[in-house]
Amino acid sequence: MTYTVIGSPTSRAMRVMWAxxxxxxxxxxxxxYPATPEAKKYNPSGKIPALVVDDSVITESMAIVQFLADRHGALTKPAGTLERAEQDAHVHFLLDQMDSVLWTASKHTFVLPEEHRHRPVKDTARYEWxxxxxxxEERLGDGPFLMGETFTVADILAAHCLSWAKAAKFEVASEGVAAYGKMCRARPGFRNALERAAALKAS
Incomplete structure (x- = not known):
């Protein structure tokens, strides 16, 4: 099998690379990059990331990450179990209340045309964040990961959102959550993905 990640590593494609x-x-x-002719070859909407698997294309970052976890039998609880339902609940929470908030702030900062940006939205986004x-912090409980001792796709999503927040200058007021994000990003998988991204940028 062959995998090709479509998307700049500075985007949500990093989640796929990390997985x-x-x-x-x-x-x-x-x-x-998003909305370019190259991106539209793989996703008509021009959104990234996408993953080319042999001759097929999968879109949406967490659909890709979950597919990979299921296919390779790691980073996930088994489908059809209560543990998987809990893991999925974490993922949906993160997409709904963290990823979407950061994306809304980004759209009103540099994505949307100037005439459609509404600066006060960013204040609301910071409040929601x-x-x-x-x-x-409540979901982490005694940790160390969202699913206890097991690092899963939910942690990839959470840690990526926390990294995105840092770049966007969104405060992470909880010391426990900040430490959790730092711990996740210290994993060899993330460090290796960063090295791949740096090598690509330098080439």
């Missing part, structure tokens, strides 16, 4: 590194899978990177961080 592939954790799973020990070889992959290529096509660093297409602060609440989401508190909820994440």
């Amino acid at each position: 592939l590194e954790e799973l020990g899978q070889d992959y290529q990177i096509n660093p297409a 602060a609440i989401a961080v508190e909820r994440l």
Whole structure:
């Protein structure tokens, strides 16, 4: 099997790269930017990331990450179990209350045309983000990961959102959540993905 990640590593494509590194899978990177003709070859909407698996294309970052976890039997609880339902609940919480808030702020900062940006939305996003961080702290409980001792796809998503927040200058007021994000990003899988991204940028 061959994997090609479509999307710049500075985007949500990093989630896919991280998962592939954790799973020990070889992959290529096509660093297409969103809304470009290259991105639209794989997703008519122009959104990234996408994953080319042999002759098929999968879109949406967490659909890709979950597919990889299921296919390789790691980073996930088994489908049809209560543990998987709990894991999925974490993923949906993160997409709904963290990823979407950061994306809304990004759209009103640099994505949307200037005439459609509404600056006060960013203040609302920061308010919602602060609440989401508190909820994440509650979900972590005694940790160390969202599913206890097991690092899963939910942690990849959470840690990526926390990294995105840092770049966007969104505060992570909880010391526990900040430490959790730092711990996740210290994993060899994430460090290897960063090295791949840096090598690609330098080439």
